[in-house]
Amino acid sequence: xxxxxxxxxxxxxxxxxxxxxxxxxxxxxxxxxxxxxxxxxxxxxxxxxxxxxxxxxxxxxxxxxxxxxxxxxxxxxxxxxxxxxxxxxxxxxxxxxxxxxxxxxxxxxxxx
Amino acid sequence: xxxxxxxxxxxxxxxxxxxxxxxxxxxxxxxxxxxxxxxxxxxxxxxxxxxxxxxxxxxxxxxxxxxxxxxxxxxxxxxxxxxxxxxxxxxxxxxxxxxxxxxxxxxxxxxxxxx
Numbered sequence: 520x521x522x523x524x525x526x527x528x529x530x531x532x533x534x535x536x537x538x539x540x541x542x543x544x545x546x547x548x549x550x551x552x553x554x555x556x557x558x559x560x561x562x563x564x565x566x567x568x569x570x571x572x573x574x575x576x577x578x579x580x581x582x583x584x585x586x587x588x589x590x591x592x593x594x595x596x597x598x599x600x601x602x603x604x605x606x607x608x609x610x611x612x613x614x615x616x617x618x619x620x621x622x623x624x625x626x627x628x629x630x631x
Numbered sequence: 632x633x634x635x636x637x638x639x640x641x642x643x644x645x646x647x648x649x650x651x652x653x654x655x656x657x658x659x660x661x662x663x664x665x666x667x668x669x670x671x672x673x674x675x676x677x678x679x680x681x682x683x684x685x686x687x688x689x690x691x692x693x694x695x696x697x698x699x700x701x702x703x704x705x706x707x708x709x710x711x712x713x714x715x716x717x718x719x720x721x722x723x724x725x726x727x728x729x730x731x732x733x734x735x736x737x738x739x740x741x742x743x744x745x746x
Contacts, residue, residue, distance in 0.1 A: 523673075554734075563634070564674075564722070564737040610673045617687075619664070619735075621673030 523613050525622035532601045533630050539586075540596045540625045542611030551615040553587065553594045558624075559607040567609070570594065603629050633657055635738035637723050643744045644713055651709045652741045656725030663706050664735060665698055666722040667691065674722055680706060713745045 522545045532538035544553070555567040570578045570587050577585050582602075586595045598605055606629045611622040636655045644650050656663050661682050666674035677696070678688045682703035692698075695713075700706040710717055720742050724735040 525673075556737075563739050564724075566734045569734065612673075619676050621675075623671070624673050 523611055523620050523622040525611055525625050527625045528623070529626045529628070531628045531630060532598070532605075534601055534603060536601055537597060537599045538601055538627065540598075540609050540611075540627070542594045542596070542622055544592050544594065544611070544613045544620075546592070546613065546615070548615045551613060553585075554612040554614065555583070555585070555594075555596045556610045556612060556621075557605075557607045558610065559604075564610070568596065598627075601629050603631060605629050635723055635725055635736050637721075637738040637741050639741055640739060641742045641744075643746065645746050646713060646715060648713055649709065649711045650713060650743065651707055652721055652723075652743075654706045654708070654723030654738060656705070656723070657727075657736055660725035660727050660736070661703065662726045662728065662733075663700055664724040664726075665706070665708050666724065668720040668722055668740070669718075677708075710743075713743075715745045718743055718745045 524543045526541055551572045553570045556564045557567045558564040568578050568580045568583050570585055577587050582599045584597045608624045608626050610624045613620050638653045642650055664679040665677040667677055668674045676689050677692050678698050680700040683700050695711045698708045720740045722740045723738040726733040726735045
C-alpha cells in the first residue's frame with residue numbers, strides 16, 4: 520500500500536520568511552498525483568498546490584512552490600514570504616486511480 | 632454557498648447508539664468521498680461513490696458502517712452500535728470527475744464524540 524510520511528509534526532516560521540515542509544511517499548505506480556492541502560483551525564481543508572508525477576517541472580502557485588523529486592519520492596512544499604494567514608495544518612496527499620492517502624500533517628506556526 | 636456541506640457539525644452519542652451523518656456535495660460533482668480524521672492525524676479514506684455506485688470501501692469500514700448515495704446526490708454515513716473508538720471527525724469531499732488529478736473539495740466535517 521502507498522504510504523505518505525511527513526516527518527515534521529510542527530514547524531515555525533517568522534512572518535515574511537521562507538519555510539519548507541517535507542513529504543516523502545512510497546508507491547510502485549508510475550502514474551499518480553501529489554497534493555498539499557491546508558487545514559486552518561476549525562476550518563475546511565483546501566487545496567494549496569498539486570503536481571502530476573509525469574511532469575518534471577515543479578508546480579508553483581503564487582507564494583507556494585514544490586520541489587518534486589520523483590526518483591527520491593520526495594515532494595516538499597516551500598512557502599515564501601510567510602503570512603499570518605498561512606498558519607494551519609498542512610497535509611501532503613498521494614492519489615492514483617485506486618488510492619488516496621494523506622500524511623499525518625505538519626502544524627505550521629507563523630510568528631509576527 | 633455552493634460548497635460541500637455536512638450535517639450535523641457535531642454529534643455526541645452514547646456507546647451502542649446508532650448515528651447517521653449527511654453530506655451534500657457540490658452539485659454536478661459525481662464523485663463523493665468519506666474520510667475519518669482522528670486528532671493529530673491526516674484523513675483516512677473510508678469509501679467513495681461514483682454517482683450512486685459505491686466503488687471502494689476501506690478495510691477501516693467495518694460492518695457497523697454503511698454508506699449510501701441514493702440518486703447520486705447527497706450521501707449518508709451510518710454507524711451502528713457506536714464504540715468509543717469511533718470518536719473522530721468524519722469528512723466528506725467531492726470532485727467533478729473520475730480523474731485522479733482533480734481536486735477534492737472538502738466539507739467542514741462532522742465531529743463525533745462517543746461517550
